[in-house]
Amino acid sequence: MAAFGSFALIIALALAAYNLLAGALALRLIATGQPARISPERLADTARRAGIAGFAAITAAAFALVWSVFANDFSITYILEHSNRALPAAYKFAALWSGQEGSLVLWAWLLGAYGFVLRLTHKTDVKLYAYAGVILAGIQVFFLAVLNFAAPPFALLKGVIPEDGNGLNPLLQYPEMVIHPPILYLGYVGFSVPFAFALGALMMRYPGEKWIKITRVWTMVTWLFLTCGVFLGMHWAYAVLGWGGYWGWDPVENASLIPWLTGTAFLHSVMMQEKKGMMKGWNVGLIFSTFLLTMLGTMLTRGGLVSSVHAFAESSIGNWFMIFMVIVAAVCVFTFIYQRDHLKNEQQVESLVSRESSFLFNNLVLLAVCFVIVWGTLYPVLSEYIEGTKVTYDAAWYNRVFVPIGLFLIFLMGVGPLLPWRSTSFKSIRRNFVLPVIALWVVVIGCVIAGVRPWHDGVFDQGHFYALVAFGLAAGVLTAIGSEFWRGAMVIARQSRRNYFWAVLQLIRRNTRRYGGYIVHIGVVIVVIGLTGSAFNRSVEKELTLHDKLIIGPYTLEYVGPTQDTNANYDSEYAQLNVYRGGKNQLQMTPGKRIYLVSGQPQTMVAIHSVIGWDLYVVYEGTNPDTGQPIIKAFLNLLVSWIWGGALVMILGTLVALTPQRQGSEIRGQGSGLTALEVGKL
Amino acid sequence: MTETQGFIAGGLLLVALLMYTFWPENVFASQSEKTRLEYLLERKDQLNENLRDLNFEFKAGKYPEGDFETQRAQLESESARLMAEIEILQRA
Numbered sequence: 001m002a003a004f005g006s007f008a009l010i011i012a013l014a015l016a017a018y019n020l021l022a023g024a025l026a027l028r029l030i031a032t033g034q035p036a037r038i039s040p041e042r043l044a045d046t047a048r049r050a051g052i053a054g055f056a057a058i059t060a061a062a063f064a065l066v067w068s069v070f071a072n073d074f075s076i077t078y079i080l081e082h083s084n085r086a087l088p089a090a091y092k093f094a095a096l097w098s099g100q101e102g103s104l105v106l107w108a109w110l111l112g113a114y115g116f117v118l119r120l121t122h123k124t125d126v127k128l129y130a131y132a133g134v135i136l137a138g139i140q141v142f143f144l145a146v147l148n149f150a151a152p153p154f155a156l157l158k159g160v161i162p163e164d165g166n167g168l169n170p171l172l173q174y175p176e177m178v179i180h181p182p183i184l185y186l187g188y189v190g191f192s193v194p195f196a197f198a199l200g201a202l203m204m205r206y207p208g209e210k211w212i213k214i215t216r217v218w219t220m221v222t223w224l225f226l227t228c229g230v231f232l233g234m235h236w237a238y239a240v241l242g243w244g245g246y247w248g249w250d251p252v253e254n255a256s257l258i259p260w261l262t263g264t265a266f267l268h269s270v271m272m273q274e275k276k277g278m279m280k281g282w283n284v285g286l287i288f289s290t291f292l293l294t295m296l297g298t299m300l301t302r303g304g305l306v307s308s309v310h311a312f313a314e315s316s317i318g319n320w321f322m323i324f325m326v327i328v329a330a331v332c333v334f335t336f337i338y339q340r341d342h343l344k345n346e347q348q349v350e351s352l353v354s355r356e357s358s359f360l361f362n363n364l365v366l367l368a369v370c371f372v373i374v375w376g377t378l379y380p381v382l383s384e385y386i387e388g389t390k391v392t393y394d395a396a397w398y399n400r401v402f403v404p405i406g407l408f409l410i411f412l413m414g415v416g417p418l419l420p421w422r423s424t425s426f427k428s429i430r431r432n433f434v435l436p437v438i439a440l441w442v443v444v445i446g447c448v449i450a451g452v453r454p455w456h457d458g459v460f461d462q463g464h465f466y467a468l469v470a471f472g473l474a475a476g477v478l479t480a481i482g483s484e485f486w487r488g489a490m491v492i493a494r495q496s497r498r499n500y501f502w503a504v505l506q507l508i509r510r511n512t513r514r515y516g517g518y519i520v521h522i523g524v525v526i527v528v529i530g531l532t533g534s535a536f537n538r539s540v541e542k543e544l545t546l547h548d549k550l551i552i553g554p555y556t557l558e559y560v561g562p563t564q565d566t567n568a569n570y571d572s573e574y575a576q577l578n579v580y581r582g583g584k585n586q587l588q589m590t591p592g593k594r595i596y597l598v599s600g601q602p603q604t605m606v607a608i609h610s611v612i613g614w615d616l617y618v619v620y621e622g623t624n625p626d627t628g629q630p631i632i633k634a635f636l637n638l639l640v641s642w643i644w645g646g647a648l649v650m651i652l653g654t655l656v657a658l659t660p661q662r663q664g665s666e667i668r669g670q671g672s673g674l675t676a677l678e679v680g681k682l
Numbered sequence: 683m684t685e686t687q688g689f690i691a692g693g694l695l696l697v698a699l700l701m702y703t704f705w706p707e708n709v710f711a712s713q714s715e716k717t718r719l720e721y722l723l724e725r726k727d728q729l730n731e732n733l734r735d736l737n738f739e740f741k742a743g744k745y746p747e748g749d750f751e752t753q754r755a756q757l758e759s760e761s762a763r764l765m766a767e768i769e770i771l772q773r774a
Contacts, residue, residue, distance in 0.1 A: 003685045007692025045710040053699035126711040207721045420745055427746045487742035
């Protein structure tokens, strides 16, 4: 299979190169009108079909690699290093993305799959799709060149072939790891598509903003995958790493968040371009940056630029990425400058207090957060390069900077929907802001009464202060969004004389994008409430003898003895703990440790009991070598389940926003026969 | 699969993909430029959507009467300009 896989990768590279060169030549011939021996449109079509054929070739290569994993073909170095005979079948799939070469195959395959769909649907706008297809082919050439020349996945082992492989990294042997990397990659790779459309539209001086409508679904689906990927990564870190937290500002975690932030900014500001013809240059800059940041993220995770607990593949392909990023940046900057007159705005922001300006501020804050994270992530590399000493920012630094900016962002999220387009009057502000402000103060006062106070015995408590602000803002934002639903539904309920819940459904169907977006905002607020809970977390560590007890919050944990288990892949040992609450035995928890037989690597198995208010999170830290007694660390992590619940609401909101809305189809169907006045009355 | 079998399978894949790519087709989509009229019709759809949103938000009590009238007048005059140009192009 190694020969077949290598051959398939060479074919894929040749087809991608043909797609790029023939496609670019055809577009050039069409743009200049130069006579040619072959019809440029025929040439462009062969380029498009080469793109589709290239996807088949990469699929064949990916299939060959997966086949080799399942066939335990340890003559292939990659399989030897990332799999073993006893590895369960699901994790054999995970071996595809557990190492650098395999994950690059996945990258190229996903890009091929996106390109396949794009090229099949090219009749939507043949010329724009031809430009986008050529740009995607350019990206594909880079990844296939890396796979063929710098990181070949089918490289053969020299010498004697071992009986068994080295096994998969224990950290990756967790169910979520079977879906987390591909989903994250779907998000990373997916941003190549809106990037290709934006660059193509700029190169061809696409008239109007319809390209945004064409790419909207691509952008939102990509953003959805990236969101799912980020949250799955958080959950994996929480459930597997055993340190009691879910986000440690690790470079690889940051790498997934950075393009998410610019992608989020793009999703907001692109609405201004679509609706008002504003922020054209800004949007192009944002999507260019987002694509480059996904490349940076891939370089961080796969290129060995920074060290991380999540960077499962370290190597020296960073230089390849660096050169590619420089080339992409040069092409983007040149096109941007060359076509800058095409990016002139049709309207300007009229007032600082308007929805337009709130979008602008939202973008600036998201970019500020992004800059902080990029700076913090790359600072160890820069400091080592400039000063010779690696200086790393810790989580406390990120929290100090990120928390106030993040809270301001939440504030803007509440303000934005309440502001009308263009400009607003004081009367309008008073009318729209009364309820959210009341809700904010009611919650702040309620929290202070409940004991969330920024001062304890005359000492300022920053954690509680931020928690108070976050809870207050969350209440204000939820009320603001709720009032948007309430007012809109009341209009429909009055007109249709139907009940309120029916009216809410009609309201959402009428403008799925806006109200789906509001549902996403509700999800973000729920996530923020969950994150705020960390201000109240507590933990206890204790060495326990038989029937010894450990008390944390409302729980008493009693150690009732050890237990062991073994299978072909690993040995495990557990501490059995009876958990009491209010004197009643509620459940038994069994935190443990695994020792993987092939690699000899240990892995913590955390036990988590989750309720709506908190998680009881218990870690077995091994035994004291002197006494032989188990050491147990228990955490009471507040509101963690709100984070996962909020993420689900965000996903639901995005799915709603992706649903075709009635408003657009009605307008399209009726628009040609209606005057502006008549439409205004709809 | 031996190395030779692998190369034969790869060769067959290559032939199939080359045939797919270069098979002479007489029908393929042409790349036409978007006309000014198509562009204006797209803009008109967008303006109609903006007007409809404005009207709905006014009914929902988000705009005071004065703000609403000003913004509606701006959108309607923009729409009238577009309609005039569309009519000229459609007659031509």
